[in-house]
Amino acid sequence: MIISVASGKGGTGKTLVATSLALSLKDRERVQLLDCDVEEPNAHIFLKPVLNSREPVCIPVPKVDEGKCSYCGKCAEVCAYNAIAVLPDRVLVFAELCHGCGACSYLCSEKAIAEEMRETGLVESGYADGVKFAHGKLSIGEPMPTPVIRKVKEQANHDGTVIIDVSPGTSCPVVESIKGSNFCILVTEPTPFGLNDLVLAVETVRELGIPCGIVLNRAGVGDNKVEEYCRKENIPILLTIPLDTEIARLYSRGVTLVQGMPQWRGSFLSLFERIQEIASERSRSLKR
């Protein structure tokens, strides 16, 4: 089963939930954590994995052989991202705009365009105390996280439980990360910003047809509009974590909740059991 942990709003506690869920489950079954927040990966700070493999993430970008080029301009015409410009006697490639679709190279009538690999990030993997671990890191200055996310997800186990830590927001990196999940946990806080961004996140998971439930973090601050919204939309609140300075201090030092306060382990196991129920109910109803 693949469970992704997303939020809409940043800083609501995705990584706290993902890491504590993984550690709570590790004695019961095979569990893997994939940190797909490749712009700002943080799960390794808490799990302190031993990383024994590093693989670069590359995008194939055009390399023009000007000896063969007839400057016909076809490549620039077909490129949807304006990553190639053809001048009367020169071809300019803007590699950072290239998505690596391969159209220019395939359609070049002179066969003057080869592809070379351009590194935009890397994937590191290993183990953390019984949890299989992988994360991606987008290189500084690179705009496109999705190829790195795809590469992290290639590491997913095909059995056991896979937990995906997702970046904040609702746009392409979030969609790429949660696509294919059996369940999505949405972590929020009971504030107007938390609610506003939760509504957007719910719309996103619904668009993808993924069942979801809420973890309400820092309960006690703000107002009760998140709860009202969840009731109205029939979205289950699966776990409530109170506003607690001790939890905030543990987090600040990079200590997971279930390691700093082991009494929380039972709550994370119940969270997992409820997710299993909802996901299996969903798959039964889909089969029908």
Add this chain to the structure above:
Amino acid sequence: MKEVVVLSGKGGTGKTSIVGSFAALAQSKVLADCDVDAADLHLLLEPVIRQRQEFWSGQVAAIDESKCTQCGLCQELCRFKAIRDFKVDRISCEGCGFCYHICPAEAITMKENLSGHWFISDTKYGSLVHARLGIAQENSGKLVAVVRQQAKAIAEKRKLDYIISDGPPGIGCPVISSLSGANLALLVTEPTLSGIHDLERVLGVCHHFNVPALVCINKYDINEENSRQIEIYCHSQGANVAAMIPFDNVFTEAMVHGVPVAEYTQNSVARQLKRLWQTIVSKLGD
């Protein structure tokens, strides 16, 4: 006219609360919410929308079943695995148009994509340019660019001194689009190991695009040792820590009341924010 963008790397450090406060504190400015996929600034500023525009960006492939011969070439060549069983998965399609160019039956067309909306609003603090990216859409960076262009046009037309932008979390495309060419970045962090890690990366992006940066440590008293580490680190990177704001529930209270924190309270947090804005003004004047 000078432009300051507020970024953080890590989400939830307080960017929007701080920008909302600058809205209340600064004179002669236009506001821009560049967090287009989870915009929150409007919740503090009570905007009245004056102009609403569609944002069309990128394309999505569509296969005409009546022309498709099911030769499979498009499926074979698409590197985004966006075509399966001769149907386009709109979410996976990156709009490159490769399939459209190579289809021997000319069964594929590229359709323009409505990716979101952008707005120009009036608030009691001045104009706000904001946007909403459509659900599960791409091209957030291009929408950010539109928001900034509009804000700049307003600032030029009305001869305003400042553009104050609320940026998105992360370091990728919408962040780069918010940052490049700005006069100053204010990086809001928190004294957690995650906050420090993410600050280092976003500061790296500022260096990469040659934008000077100031740092604000929010909730500095949650871990004072970590706050000292941040000061030392920032000093070594040539980015000054311009403010250290204590943890105070007044941020959340102000948010619940839908007003900027600097207007909701006159306590030490408000005074700190006022000093921070003055520091930014003098840095922009350098």
